Amino acid sequence: MRLCFLVEEHYRHDGMPVEVIRQLDAWGHQVDVVRPGGSLLRISDAVRAGSHDAWVLKTVSGGPGLPLLEAAAAVGLTTVNDVRSIRGVRDKALAAAIGRSRGLPVPVTYAAARPELLVEIPESEFPLVVKPADGSSGRAVHLVPSPDRLAAMLPVLAGEGMLIAQPYVPNSGIDLKVYCVGGELYATERRSPLHPDRGVRERHVPLPAEVAAIVDQVGAVYGLDLYGVDVLLGPDGPVVVDVNDFPSFRQVPDAAAKVARAVLELARTGSAVAAAAFVSGAGRIPQQAFGGGAPTVDAQPVRTSAAAGDGR
Structure with missing residues (x-):
């Protein structure tokens, strides 16, 4: 090929x-x-x-x-x-809108084209996590404890373009990163960018069934075949805080061969996952982009993906 x-x-x-x-x-x-x-x-x-x-x-x-x-x-x-x-x-603002509209456990999300607009967020939503809507690799992610601190940070946030803000989800300081490749899921633990002083060795870990079902649904909602999902284990259950197309796949055993096989399979067949997602409306911007309400997750994974061939 x-x-x-x-x-x-x-x-x-x-x-x-x-x-x-x-x-x-x-x-x-x-x-x-x-x-x-x-x-x-x-x-x-x-x-x-x-x-x-x-x-x-x-x-x-x-x-x-x-x-x-x-x-x-x-x-x-x-x-x-x-x-x-x-x-x-x-676009993290768009991703949050799509995810919440399709029942994924995504935090309430505010979007602002200028940082000074974030001061309108109610004090009850603090602490906040603020980051660029087009950010990646943990760049410019800030934990903002109070409205006063937000006001002091406005010059730092200037120049980042569209920003999103989400209420902080209390957690252990360890992020769970789950990768999907060739229809298989692999979970790793790593240090949260919000807790850089915490000593966490990145390692492969067992994947809880509840998280696996959510990550599987992420693929269906967004129409992705090769992807990664950042999950926090909060007091009310798993929360999806980021989704990446074609991530690093660190700690995935034999990652290069697995990803290569998946690429070849998708080159041959295209993405049935994406086709299903856009037929069902996942690719459209929801009418209600952001807002409250408790998210729900289907009990059964709704995404199926055939494993790739041997690549030869």
Whole structure:
């Protein structure tokens, strides 16, 4: 197969996707690497119908790769993940709106185009977690304990673009990161960016059944095949605080081969998960984007994904 990987400069030497590209090459597949942030591109030549079996995106949330992926989809090329699904989670405000409207346990979310607008959030919602709507890798995530502290932080928040704010979920200071690859789920523990002084060794851990059902539903709601979910185990149960397309897959056993097989399978078949999600309305912006109400989760996972082949 012939594949095109869009790789941001930030990930140029990263194990994900470098090791995946090496694995695909070792299996005899042709992989073209495009660096949208570091190359002058002749778009008419780069994006052509029939030029590749699939395009794969590994860029930072605010990077220039997503428009190129959308251009590839527009001329009929398969994308991994589905480009509509990627757009739905890269904007964290949109992701929160979609998630709550579809019953995922996502915190109440406020969105503000300017940081000074956040001062209108009721004091009862504090402490808050404030972060950029297009952030990634824990960048610029702030725990804000009080309205006074928020007012003092406004100059720090300026220049971050659209911001979201969510009430802080009390937790142990340990994030649970769950990865989905090839229809299988893998859970890891890691230190929370809100608790940088806590000594936590990143490690593979058993996945609770309740969390597995929620993560499976995340794939169905957003139409994702390869993804990661950040989960907090709060006093009222698991809470979804972030969703990532094509994450690092750290601590996943034999991750490069597993991801490579999944990419090949999706290149061959496309994403049935994404098709089902958009038919059912997950890809549309909900009429009520943000608001209260207790989220609910279906008792049974609603997503099914066939395991990928041997990659050869």
